[in-house]
Every structure is written in structure tokens, then in C-alpha cells.
Amino acid sequence: MNSFTYVESSEPHPEIPLVGGDVTEGVVRIGGTVRRPVGSNAPLVHSLLRHLEKVEFPGAPRFLGIDAQGREVLTFIPGEVAGRPRPAWIADEERLASVGRLVRDCDNAAAGFVIPEGVQPSRAFSEPPGMPPAPPYPAEVVGHMDYTPDNIVFRDGKAVALIDFDLAKPTTRVDEVANAMMYWAPLCDPIDADPLLREVDVARRCRILADAYGMSDVDRSRLVEVFTLRTRRAWFLMKQRAEERGGGWARMWAEGIGDEIKRREAWLDRHGTIIEAALTAA
Incomplete structure (x- = not known):
């Protein structure tokens, strides 16, 4: 197990599909986390998110690691997003x-x-x-x-x-x-x-x-x-x-x-x- 391996909670949670962007598919919520495919820009994205966490910027998800299925694990941010049709x-x-x-x-x-x-x-x-x-x-x-x-x-x-x-x-x-x-x-x-x-x-x-x-x-x-x-x-x-x-x-x-x-x-x-x-x- 390396430092990027996400350790799952002992409490099981269902996978709830989330609406991705125009090109990202397979995004789901599991409990208080979001799972996403790992993209080609992941090394930079993960480094940036760790920096934003270090400086205590509250407006970005925290990168928690990679789960057993090879997906990014991020914190889920509650709130409303302007989906389609737009509000x-x-x-x-x-x-x-x-x-x-x-x-x-x-x-x-x-x-x-x-x-x-x-x-x-x-x-x-x-x-x-x-x-x-x-x-x-x-x-x-x-x-x-x-x-x-x-x-x-x-x-x-x-x-x-x-x-x-x-x-x-x-x-x-x-x-x-x-x-x-x-x-x-x-x-x-x-x-x-x-x-x-x-x-x-x-x-x-x-x-x-x-x-x-x-x-x-x-x-x-x-x-x-x-x-x-x-x-x-x-x-x-x-x-x-x-x-x-x-x-x-x-x-x-x-x-x-x-x-x-x-x-x-x-x-x-x-x-x-x-x-x-x-x-x-x-």
C-alpha cells in the first residue's frame, strides 16, 4: 500500500452516479467522497489540490488517494450546481x-x-x-x-x-x-x-x-x-x-x-x- 492508496471506511455506502462534465464519465458519490476516473493531468491536479489543502483554501475538494478500482477519491462538497436545464x-x-x-x-x-x-x-x-x-x-x-x-x-x-x-x-x-x-x-x-x-x-x-x-x-x-x-x-x-x-x-x-x-x-x-x-x- 502506498501513500496514495485510499483506505475505505468500514461502513458500506452505495454508489450514487453524479452528473459529470462534458467529457468526464463514471463519476459517483460514495458516502462523503467522490470517485472519478484518473485523467492524464492527474499528477499536476493532485499536487495542486494538496497545495490548496496546505494553505487551507476552503473552495476546493481534498484529494484523498486512489481507491481499489483505480479511481481518484476526493471529498464531496455539498451545495448546488447549475445543471441542465440551467436554474x-x-x-x-x-x-x-x-x-x-x-x-x-x-x-x-x-x-x-x-x-x-x-x-x-x-x-x-x-x-x-x-x-x-x-x-x-x-x-x-x-x-x-x-x-x-x-x-x-x-x-x-x-x-x-x-x-x-x-x-x-x-x-x-x-x-x-x-x-x-x-x-x-x-x-x-x-x-x-x-x-x-x-x-x-x-x-x-x-x-x-x-x-x-x-x-x-x-x-x-x-x-x-x-x-x-x-x-x-x-x-x-x-x-x-x-x-x-x-x-x-x-x-x-x-x-x-x-x-x-x-x-x-x-x-x-x-x-x-x-x-x-x-x-x-x-
Whole structure:
């Protein structure tokens, strides 16, 4: 038995299936724990979660080890998550602000994390031909980078915890906030937004997130540039993951995520100046 082997409780508990994200299947709850398949990014994720536990960040699950079936064992975080169909509160601006604060608090807690020697972020893919360059800004923090409504736990109307750290990687604070804005503003063509978010003031919601996070003036001025570049790259990355990983990635591609990304890029070209003006207004 090694230090990562999870010792089961003597009290038996049933396996209760939980709704996974877009690509993760086989997630279950057993008592006060969650069991998930071990992903390709697990060494980094486990190291980051241990760091967040060490600094007593309350907004992330604790990594408890690997069970006898080879699954990750994490603490279960009680609360509500915006599943599908989305709840009416998805548009609530107080909840939106709490998302920005939670992202900030997680980034601040992760700021002292040093990736252990020998642990590398998952880099299963080389960059496909023709993919545009990445934004020219160095990584500042190992961020969550997957702030979908499915991955944020709320209690008493406030965002209190993050789950599903599978996409964690070295990134910038601008990328972290832009990722949250993509799902919560939302930064997309309204045709692709949830019906409850199609009539909202997207620029205002971006400003609420930026203010709640406490974005610097420099980062606010970079956000549209960074998100536009990330969107252009996303089409190539999603296509490659669909072709090489299959599973949920292939399903999303077949359902039209590539077309959705192209619509988002066109929408940003039309509305980017409005978003930037809202973010940088005194």
C-alpha cells in the first residue's frame, strides 16, 4: 500500500452516479467522497489540490488517494450546481460577483504553488498546423481554467467551491477571468447562450466579474485581445481532441462546437470594443 492508496471506511455506502462534465464519465458519490476516473493531468491536479489543502483554501475538494478500482477519491462538497436545464438564478448578478471572488481567491491561494519536479501539465498534443499563436504573456499561476456552471458549487446564493480541476495548467490571471466570462457573461453569440442569458447585458456582466476579481488596469486592457486569440486557437484544439481522444470531445465536435467557436469569434470581432470599454471605464 502506498501513500496514495485510499483506505475505505468500514461502513458500506452505495454508489450514487453524479452528473459529470462534458467529457468526464463514471463519476459517483460514495458516502462523503467522490470517485472519478484518473485523467492524464492527474499528477499536476493532485499536487495542486494538496497545495490548496496546505494553505487551507476552503473552495476546493481534498484529494484523498486512489481507491481499489483505480479511481481518484476526493471529498464531496455539498451545495448546488447549475445543471441542465440551467436554474433561473444563473443570471443573478450577486451570484455572478461571487464567482469572480471565488476565482480570485483560488488564484491567490495557488499563487505560491510550485509545480513539483517531474510533474508536468498534460501535453498530449502538439500544436496542429495553422493554429494561431498564443497570447504573448507569461504564466502567473496554475489556474483551474474550466469555470463552467457545472463546476462551481453554490451555498446560500454564493459561489463557495470549485470542482473538476482536470484542465488546470499554468496560465495568466487574464485567461482565468476570460474563461469565467466565457461561461458566465457569457462571451458568445447569443444564439449559443443559455436561454436565460440571451437578453442580459454582457458588457455589464463582464465588468461585474472583473471588479469582483479585482483585475488590474493592465489586465483589463488585455482581456479582449487574449480572449480573441484563445478563441481562434480553440477551434484547432477542439478539432484535434475530437480526432485523437474521441469520447466526449468527439461528441461535442459532432454536436457543432466548432461552428459555435467560429460564431464566438465573429461575435467578438463585432462587440470586442464594447466589452473593452466596459472593462476599462473609470
